Amino acid sequence: MSSVVPRLVGELTVGHVAGIIAACVVIIRFLCPAVITYVLAGLLRDTETASTWTVASAGLQKSVWPTILRTDSAGSGGAARTLIRVTCTAFPLMALLCAITGVVTPLGLGEEPATLPARAGTFEYITDDSAYGLGTSIRGRHSPSRLCPGEHLNRLAPLGTCPYSNTEVVYVDAPDGDGFSVELPKGYDTSIPDEARDIFSSGTGRSTVSNFFDIEWRQVSSEVSPNRGDEEVSVGMFRPLESSILDNKYKVIEGLIVDAINGGIGFRNHTVPAGLSRGAYWEEDILFVEPSTACVNTNLTLDFGISPVRNAESNDHIADLVLTDRGGFSQMNTTLPPLLVLNGQAEPELQQRAYKSAWLNNALTMVYLNVTNEKDKPRQGMKSFSYMDSVVGKEFPMPHSSTDDYDVLRLSTVFGNYLRLGLSSSGSVSGGRNYSNPFNISESDFDAISTICAGTVSANPVNITNIYVGCGLLRGAPRRTDGGPLLQFESGSKWSSPLHACASSLRATIKTVRFQSNSTGLVPLQVLSITPKTYAADEEADAPLWGLEDWGLRLNNFSPIWGLVSPEYATRKNVTTVRKPDFHLIGTPDNGLTLEGGLQDNLAGASFAQFAMNTVYRTVGDVGGNWPIDLRGAASLSVFQRWQNLSQDAATAGAIINLMWTDVAASAVVGTRGVLGEGNSGTKPAGEILVQPIGSRITFDARYGVPAAILLAWLGVIMLAALLCTCCCGGRAGFQTLRRRIEQLSVGRVFTTFLFPQESTLTMPAKQWRVSNGPKIVTVDVVARRAGEEPMYARNEQEGGDTYGLIDWRKR
Template identity: 25%
Template sequence: MLTVGQVSGLIAAASIVVQYILPLALVVILINYVGSQNNAVTWSIVNRTISTTIWPHLLRADSVNDRYSSRPVRVISWAMTITALLLVPSSVLAPLGLSEEIVPTGPQRVKFAYAQDTSSWGRVTMRRPELAFGRLCETGLNINCPGQYQGVYMNETSEGVWESVSTDDDSTINSTIPLNYTNMFYSATSNPGNTVSGLFDIQYRRWHLDRLDLYDKGATYAQGDFRFIENLIPQEAILLKEGLIIDMTDTPGIGFRNHTVPVGLEFGATWSEDLTWIEPVTQCVDTNLSIEVNFAKGADSFITNHTYFIVDRGAWIDLDMDELETRPWNDNQTLDLFGRAYKAARMSNVLAAASLNISLPLDSSAETLPKIEISEDMAFDNPTLFSYLDLDTLVIHELAGFEGTLDEFSISNTSDIAVNHEPSYPDGYVKLLALNYTAVTNICRGYYYLDDTHLDMRANNISYPAVDCGFILGPGVLMSEENFSPDTYTGRSTYQRKMYVCSTGMRASIKTVDFYYNETSTQLSSLEVSRIAEKTYPDDASKPLWAVEHSYERRMWFDPLWGLVNDSYETMEGFYTQRSGHLWLPMSPHLVLGFGEVEGIGTLAAASSFIRHLSNLYGGVSIGERDYSGKFEYSMVERIRPLFENETAASQVPSLIMTDGLAASLVGTKTSLSDSGAPWPASLAADSPANGFPQQLRVSPNTRVIRYDIHFAIPGLILLGIFAFALAWAITILVLYPVILRTFQNTYNQTSAGRLAASLLKNGSANANRPTCQWVEDDGKLRISFGHIDRTESDYFCRVVGTAPDAEP
């Protein structure tokens, strides 16, 4: 699109072209009709008209010849020519330096209004129900959550059979969030104008109603609901949807914001807000193993043969069976996701070697093994890894081997590594032994105890962040030596797919988001995010305080509450706290006890939804789950295929999938207009005003400014310098020699073509200094003929042929 300066330059260029070309054309027309006989006045006008164009220069006429001319005349003549030429680029270039920009002004308080999302994201988002927040705990055991004890306990009537028992008529399972818990999780985010979302500001996008006699004495309660809306992964941008900012670039995550925009500003505005941000963070490690598929189509058959191989790229270098022993992870809130993925990858490679009958350690001279062909039976039993039908799709799955049998591959308890295993290290630290892929997964998750139940026996606290692990298999890549041109096609092709082991956790933090709005109405589509950055803190004391519910010494049976709190709750009973820039979200039993659900129980989405999405990331049981393989949308394959070139880029894949699912599930209800926390019991429908003046936000309204690039003015500045010098010189002459004007008039009149010719033809008999009005009435009427102008030349050069009787005064 052309700028104002460029348009002005084009107009100036066009004007110059017309300025020079139009007089040329008019002079041609004039010469065609002027003839060779005219009165003296006419010849003066003709001479003046031709001299004001560039025809003398084009024709190299006498008036532009400087040979034998005096030095002052040559200097001034060349100066005029140069300045005339310089005027052309200066006239064209000078406007090009002009530009118009919309820039922010000083911060001020302006009115904001709710900006509705008119897309499907806005339509699918349900209104908040007029019900209080509720929480249900104890998977499989119906008793009250921490902080609510209403006389209900579980009684085992027979082995494995439990019944809830009420101690009196008032006993019930109370789902209400206790007052002290409510106040605690509103304490850091409920001050007027605070844009940071707390525990109660993160809600399910959809919900449904339910009722059970055991809960709240049969009162109706709400539960989260879920459905996919749209696959955002192919878009690779920062998106604004109802209640969320969704980052689908190389740093996936979601920020919670019920969108409001400034209104009544002519050119929009820019401003910043601090928002609660959740990032699924993944670290992947290359197993140095690839799946290879060879296609061979016979010339005399319709059958295509498929052969599968495992390609070793250094997977078993420096590995032995001792790699299956390890200490439990003790990284706590300094979560080492790369270390966990790296350890899981090495353990998985040891198990893979055992299942493929590869003896470890390898011979010292061997770095890689030859390709290992997979039998037809093994390929048939494991279509997840060995399939030619969906070769260009993504596979994301729990850790598993190549054999694909119904029973998980496991190293025998009678093996040397199992028999010689010691339960602890010399320093007394427990020594874990992974004999199967489930054990590898649980070690990667952070278990400190392994048994046949595969249950997490840890008590819940801030020290155990939620982590899940699995593997991803990239879309097949056609090997470089293959060629599908018609002249060289052989019917054979080879594809390879890289395999990575990954670990994923979820990190909560506060980020500073810069907004740009370029409308005067309340259109969400006109709101843009220009930057997302970690919030900076001047010192450790200014960092936020995070609280996480713990289960004392008991094994956890509930989704722990977590969130931002103020300093008065630093030692709150039942909670651990830490002051830091971020929090790794805590572990929950539903990471392994979930059955594919993503909505959780109750309405506290922040406590339940994240862990359930994580539990489904690497192949959790789910009915009708979203397909992220790219089988049904090639744009998905286009986005993820380049990411499998290295482990750093591949780490984005699980995080992108998590982010897409979380965006469909959750919504932020906090706006910049929120004034305070809802009264207890907190209601899901405690919405903010639709418009008003934010208490804490200051925006910088945009204004239009004109800028100029001085580089485009250089020719004009040179011309201006010449102009100033010449003007000063001329004024000086006029001041010192006032008579110069009379001299100038006489010089011009006496050298005009008509007066000069008439005077010479009359032998100078008339007064040469006569005023113009007298000369016109006298010699100006003389009809003068030039004999050599026409093609037919005469025997004279110039003569008077009479007086023009029809000359107009």
């Protein structure tokens, strides 16, 4: 019973409760007078004073008993004048209508939130008790730091002089000419010079938009390295915390806004308006870093069955693994895609990159399987694609190993990994066929696809056009094809995984976030919407100005500072700028650096996004590694089901990579700027943020107002009748007339007037009557009589002998 009551109570509105209370009041309103009148009748004797009869009559006649018992005053039948009887009948009808109105009308009442006029907000910091909050290092203990690689005799050096730094680095060649060493006469300064800070934080000012230096590693430590002159420096750390893959909503965690719907993280040190009992709504412009991924279906699938007998030695349960031509071979467009025309910051051309990757993957696979031939071979006299030994549905047996995990999703930078040409996976290999590979296709041929797709290598210079693009082959979560349960890997069941070529970039952008604080709920801060910030029609003048360090250094392990800059720095030397709504981050996946590979500095904004994407493509999506959170659907059936739904279509498959990146990045970094400024230090007055406090307003369902409308209509009729009686009935209606009619119908006055006509009249003043006649004793049984007299009766023979008429009085 206890589990039912809260549910029922929770369904009641304020109006329902008010209606229930009104119904109880109405019941009590009728019940109590009826019971009291019942008691009054028992207390009343046949012999009472005239005043007692008057008072008792008023109480008895205004109760419901005359109507229930159908007494004389009920007005039914008899010789009562019709107009009078109808008017008196209106009394109980109006009482009933009032009762119905009192019960029904409150049922239509409701309450809904309403926004009050905007006003300046006063904000206060809120803590995060989740794993994200507990896993975040205390801010303010570690300063930003970075290392910069150097170059000597066209060879990469572990250390070099960072931009704006006065560090002196000396390269000493080895005596035998083989190699060199690095010397630091004055030590190695890892701090960020004020000049760099001023430039790349100038564009945000005192706004809520974070700058480059407001992005910090979530976990920070310190270490001493001989390579840095034995100086203790701050370095970032990384440890996965929680997963948002299944949330599919906007989340607020320590230092971040997580878009678990589309992918992306916004940087904000969280505060809420203070002193508002119902909370408030408001908007802020927030810096976001988000991934963007395009995938192209290769029109190839990997199909397999579940073996009835598991291989005990290899723990392998995959059987009959085949690569199936779904049009990727037989219906391939044999025209080589054009060279990628890369526009850098203008447009990353992800769809074009993914398409070329898919085309090269299929072409090399076809040549390896001898489905078709390679490019022109003069000695054979054949052009490329001179023959085609495949049709839609043709299957090509593939080798496999227990470590390949074909029953989960896989994302790898290695195209053609299903051919197992070398290092694609380890473990004992079974199945497949020894293909002749007449054109000697090797793993290096497939490796080149990722480089072509990315468009950059480590040796490329750091400039604003060399944007980061990660590429790889996505093997979707398999879907069952034999009609059985979609999530059960039953013995003998058949499964199919699509193959997509994907390309991902990273961009920084400003978005407008609408917040709601709820001071009475369990979640004090919620994100209602995230929308791109709108700019004026002349975007060239209104859009933000993004800047990048440009020192001519290579992408080899050097991550430049970027961010919003003021216009005065647009022409500054070694600063390249672009004015547009978003900024594509610079870098290359060629260096292979991941978050798990160890962080060498404390400058998260320069590399976290690129490292996180490398982690997704190389660690999380590939073989999982030691990743503690199941992002491939290997252990979590819910994750597997979501990936299964998204990976079937290339248009939605990119969301998988975006959400994986978001999960990884959320554990890696925090934002330190909030409404109160950097670190909530008060550098930005909270009064600059306008909030709309949440109030409430009363609503009413008009359907429940029908009885009230009828009652008001009757009231209008009655008031009109009263006015007509007063003005048009010759003065017969009025308070004097009303007083006279009441006195004429006063039971005690009627008794004394007829029993004591010399002493009482029906028109004498009430006070005079109460003094002279109120104390007189009147006995009322069959008839009213004076005290001390007995009535004499005669039997009425004409009415059956059981009715008696009064014929005289006599003294006792």
